[in-house]
Structures are given as C-alpha cells and as structure tokens.
Amino acid sequence: MTTRFDHVGLSVPDLEAATAWYCAALDLTAAPVFAVAETDLRGVMLLHGSGYRIELLHRPSARPGLTPGSPVEAAGTHGFGHICLCVSDVAAEFARLVAAGAGVSMTPRPAPRPGATMAFVTDPYGNLIELLDRD
Structure with a gap:
C-alpha cells in the first residue's frame, strides 16, 4: 500500500x-x-x-474561523495552520504574491533550519501560505 x-x-x-x-x-x-x-x-x-x-x-452558511496574524499565532490553536509551497526564490515569490493581493504576515528571513529561507503571506481570506526554500 x-x-x-x-x-x-x-x-x-x-x-x-x-x-x-x-x-x-x-x-x-x-x-x-x-x-x-x-x-x-x-x-x-x-x-x-x-x-x-x-x-x-x-457553503453560504459557513462562519469565519481563526484568521491568525502570524504562523506563531496559528500554532496556538489546534487544527489547520498553514499551507507551504517550496519555491526557488522566497523574496521574489513573496513580492509577486503581495503584488497580486496577498497580505504580509512574515517577511522573508532565515528559517529555523540552517540554510533555508521562509516567508508567510495570507490569501484574501486570511489563510496562511508559507513560502520555503530549503536550499
């Protein structure tokens, strides 16, 4: 399997x-x-x-849920936290998505993993999207 x-x-x-x-x-x-x-x-x-x-x-009857302002805040509630996309250039993708209407949650910076870079944006509804380059 x-x-x-x-x-x-x-x-x-x-x-x-x-x-x-x-x-x-x-x-x-x-x-x-x-x-x-x-x-x-x-x-x-x-x-x-x-x-x-x-x-x-x-669903028309759905109610708003958690819309965290940061990934740290999202981790303070059980359940969905974010989606993550691997990208080759975090800063360029971050800038492109912000220009396309994404909200800024965390500007590009070194990730906790050595050598990696990360950033977070939000979609128009507050859902977090992580941008990650593991190289």
Missing part, C-alpha cells in the same frame, strides 16, 4: 473570487465546479503543473 499527500481543502466565503485569485496568484488551473447532492456545499479542485492541489469549498 502506498500513501501520499493529495490536497489541502480550504473553506472560502466566495468560491468564484477565491478561484480567480488562487489561479492567478499561484498559477493553478481550475477543474469543473462540483456540488455535493442534498447540501449547499460547492467546491472546485485547483491543480498545479507540479502536482499539488488545493480544493476550495464554499
């Missing part, structure tokens, strides 16, 4: 706007929107050429 990571799912308040932002900001391609029968849940799987996926989910 083989196990591998498939995707992360994020609940968003506006499926169409979130799809547009993630596709433009992270170079993702949207699969067709789906609906779960007998519920008000709709979603879309977003695909990246490297193989990772982000599933966006929307």
Whole structure:
C-alpha cells in the first residue's frame, strides 16, 4: 500500500473570487465546479503543473474561523495552520504574491533550519501560505 499527500481543502466565503485569485496568484488551473447532492456545499479542485492541489469549498452558511496574524499565532490553536509551497526564490515569490493581493504576515528571513529561507503571506481570506526554500 502506498500513501501520499493529495490536497489541502480550504473553506472560502466566495468560491468564484477565491478561484480567480488562487489561479492567478499561484498559477493553478481550475477543474469543473462540483456540488455535493442534498447540501449547499460547492467546491472546485485547483491543480498545479507540479502536482499539488488545493480544493476550495464554499457553503453560504459557513462562519469565519481563526484568521491568525502570524504562523506563531496559528500554532496556538489546534487544527489547520498553514499551507507551504517550496519555491526557488522566497523574496521574489513573496513580492509577486503581495503584488497580486496577498497580505504580509512574515517577511522573508532565515528559517529555523540552517540554510533555508521562509516567508508567510495570507490569501484574501486570511489563510496562511508559507513560502520555503530549503536550499
């Protein structure tokens, strides 16, 4: 039996706007929107050429949850904390995403792991996205 990571799912308040932002900001391609029968849940799987996926989910009755201002604050609550993307140039990707409308959570800096660089941005809904270069 083989196990591998498939995707992360994020609940968003506006499926169409979130799809547009993630596709433009992270170079993702949207699969067709789906609906779960007998519920008000709709979603879309977003695909990246490297193989990772982000599933966006929307329910009109959903309520806002934790929107941490930093990764340290996110670690203070059990559950989802952030998604992480490996990039070759943290500073350049950070600047590109901020220009695309991402919020600033942590500017580029050395990571706790020697030789690595990291930064954090937020999507338009407050979800944390880590940018990491492990080299």
